[in-house]
Amino acid sequence: MTATPNVNVLQEYWVDAWQRAILTLDVLRQRGNIHDEQNQKSAPNVLNFRFEPIVDGRTLPRPVNYALVRIVPPEGTVIDPAKPPFVVVDPRAGHGPGIGGMKHDSEIGVALAAGHPCYFVGFLPQPVAGQTVEDVCAAEAAFLEEVTRRHPEAEGKPVVVANCQAGWQIMMMAAIRPDLCGPILLAGSPLSYWAGVRGRNPMRYLGGTLGGTWLTALAGDLGNGIFDGANLVANFESLNPANTYWEKPYNLYSRVDTEGPRFLEFETWWGNPVLLNAGEMQWIADNLFVGNKLTSGELSTSAGVRVDLRNIRSPIIVLCSWGDNITPPQQALGWVTDLYASDEEIVANGQTIVYTLHQSIGHLGIFVSGKVATREHAEFASCMEMIDLLPPGLYEAVITEVDGTTANADLIHGKYLFRLEARSLADIRALGANSDEDNLRFATVARVSEIGHGLYRTIAQPAVQAVVSAPTADALRELHPNRVRFAAFSDRNPAMAAIKPLADAVRADRKPVSADNPFHVLEQIGSTWISTCWESWRLARDAMTEAAFLATYGSPVVQAMAGLGTASAPAQRRIARDLAREAASAHYRADLEKRFEVGGMPEALVRAIMYVRLPERSVDERGFRTLQAIRRLQPANRRRTLGEIKAMLRDQYLLLRLDEERAVRAIPHLLPDDAQARSDALAAVKEVVAASGDLLDEARRRLQRVEDLFTAPQRHSAREANHA
Structure with a gap:
């Protein structure tokens, strides 16, 4: 007696589902082992290019855990000594180094393909004791001096590509040492931290909903003077719970026959958080995330030099995206209206600013996506000399595909036409800006944060520091969920011992389900429903967060208690006259x-x-x-x-x-x-x-x-x- 069709399709689906589960566990096992291997390395990175060390930041007068390396051009790559070198600076925002050169089609790859010598600035997982943000800026200046010295024939100063967190750091360095940089490309870099629009960008409310930066101080004390970058990674992941808790793991499970290598490549970078000195992270939280002091000119070096971004003489290029929920366009470009009140001021200051707005790519895709690398980054790399010669002003880069109607196509490099169109500050303001009432709310958060941090330092910090030791801090870091989820599936876990032989047996007798299997279709429908539920929860959470923020810090009582009143509501924050x-x-x-x-x-x-x-x-x-x-x-x-x-x-x-x-x-x-x-x-x-x-x-x-x-x-x- 033959089985009914329903039994056949159920059996087919059940076998496939079981096999996919085993293969998924094996990929997670490999991920856990890679996590352990990376942790054992003194200088882990995910660079996909050979390199040679040039300057170890630990040997500088103000030692830091950063380093400068030269990228060795792949065989067959022709480097033009007259072209300015590119220096790609990776973000130290929780993850390890190498993201700017993780693939062949990357920021490093397109710079080499355009004939530019290329260097990379990365960092070690452990900070040098006592290093500060200012020390890192000094190290980056020393790196650029060394790169310039090595290329006397280059027509132009080094081009700096700064990703995410590295962007504001390079801008600080360039404001202090404006003589060192050629064009500066900021990829997904936040500079105006309060900027955004209602109904979106919930991360900017985080400082207010947490009551200020006293929790940053507590995290540093629990780490015995070390801030764990895994906390920053967790913050990033919380922005999109649907992806974090369902879509990414389900995508691996549903496509495990082909998705494993890509998943492991990304998780090698994502799953090895680095450490920061507690003082570094506190400075960042107090002065940038909550204080928003960079573009208002409120920062100074230890020598009393004011950090004024208007001092930068290099062209500044901003690559941002509407799909970026970490650095939305308002935060990537709001600094322009913070610094300048009119288009004439930009020109009078001799400043050239170029920006481009991607329509959909997410934050990481800005400096990871191969499509962005071969389009936006490649076009910027090939046209960087043109940008460097632009007259001062504000421009938008428009990149369009070449077709049969394009005139003089033989003069165009590659398959895209790179065009720069003049823009005005009105175009930046049209992206969205805070009202005076919202600026007052954020100013209230900054005051409340100062009060809360001061109370923590006075009342609780001595007790916390007294009970936390180095072994305790190490144990807390090992128990962080963003580390445990990797280690739990590695070969260190005896329960995973049977997975590898089972996975080998499955691969030898793999029976994938047919695409039209009704149970497989139901699985996909169920996955969509789960993603939708998570997304609905996120929208509700973000709406409640925004409503709570606006109500709490919009309260006249809270504002008055913080020393602010409606009569003193600050207008749009702008840097003072010079x-x-x-x-x-x-x-x-x-x-x-x-x-x-x-x-x-x-x-x-x-x-x-x-x-x-x-x-x-x-x-x-x-x-x-x-x-x-x-x-x-x-x-x-x-x-x-x-x-x-x-x-x-x-x-x-x-x-x-x-x-x-x-x-x-x-x-x-x-x-x-x-x-x-x-x-x-x-x-x-x-x-x-x-x-x-x-x-x-x-x-x-x-x-x-x-x-x-x-x-x-x-x-x-x-x-x-x-x-x-």
Whole structure:
């Protein structure tokens, strides 16, 4: 008698489900063993590239647990010594180092593919006793000095790619030592910690819902002066419980035949949290997470040097995403409106800011995803020289796929067109900003945090420190859930002894279920239902958290008890005026007034190109590559350096902004008497402005005017006439 179909499909599903369970346990066993192996290493990392140590931060005058290594280019990779080196800095935010180079398609991989020498800044799992955030900034400055020394032929200073936590740290370093960096790329880096929009970004409420940073101090004391990065990892995971508690493990279980290697690759990085000094973490929590003091200029070094981000002279590139629940766009870009009240201030300060907004990628995907690496990071790497030469201002990078309608596609690197479009502070504000009432709430949290932390230090801290010893702290770290869940499935657990032979037997006789098996379909439906339940719980939790935060810290009584009142509600937090900076800007503007007719053919050519392109309010790589080609045609002994070209571009742009009509009328006075030279220069102008495709009507009118100026008989300036 044959079995009924229902019995057959149930048996097929049951065998497959049992086999998948065994294989999943085996992957978790491997994960636990990898966790143990990584913990035994003195310098664990997940870099997928060979490297050689350059500077050990422990040997510096102010020792830290950071290190600089040189990435050895893979065989066949051609490195151009004239290109500026890339320095990728990994985030020390709980996880171990190497995320920026975990795959071939990564930040390191695309930099090497673009021909740049590449370096990596990582760290050891144990901090140096007594090291501070300021010490780390000093070490990063020393690393950049060493990289610069090793590349005397490079046209430009090192490009720094800073991921997440490393972003604000590099910005601090660059504000203190603005002479060291080339362009700075901030990938998923929070700088404005209070920023966000209602109904989203619940992590910014964490300081308030926990009552301030006294719990950070308690965690450091329970760690005997060490803060466990596993706590930060747990915070990240709590943001998306559906993924943490169901989707990630179920994805492994449901696709265990193919998902194992990818799962283990990621968990090798995710599952080995590092340690921080309690003082480091307390400084971060007090001054950044709750205090939000970086962009308001309230931080100073131990030597009394004010950390003012407006001191940064390098172009700043911000890569953020609407799908990032850890560093939403408001926190990644809010610092711009904290520092500057108008677009003119950005230009007057000589600051170039470029940002791009991904539509969906999550926080980790910004610096882990291969798709982001081969699109956003690859385009930034190939166009970094173009960004470095941009005139000051605010721009958005727009990356579009090349198709059959794209003009001059031969001038485009790869399959994407990289375009920079002029933006204003209004575009940043449109992303969402706090009201004055919300700013007052966050200011109240900061005050409450100071009070709570002070009470903890006075009343409870001595007792806690007295009862916690080093062995106690080590035991507490080992018992942290984010470590236990790894160790529990490793070979250290005798209960896992039978799993490996069982898994080997299953692989030898694997019987996967058919895709249309009704029980398998029911399993997938059940998985969707579980994910939906977790997501509903998250939404309810976040809504209650926000409501509690707004009600508690919006209370006039709480605000008054914290020493704040509605009459003193702070407006949008902005850094204070710097009179010395304003005086220098005024002096530079006065100097510009004398330079309309100063220069020669290069200045005339650049001014003419800018004048024609101004109505377009955008530039792309096609025009830049054409300009590069023209520059390469010049004799090497007459070719201007990158620094000289950058200064010239800035001056010509500012002259046009200062008095466009006067700047254009002065173009003939910059041209030589040689008619052929003027004709060649005009041809170069036309070639560059036409490289990006059809011009707007206004741009065509301007080009005709430029042609008239270049072909008109040479005229002498009034100054020369008077001298004659």
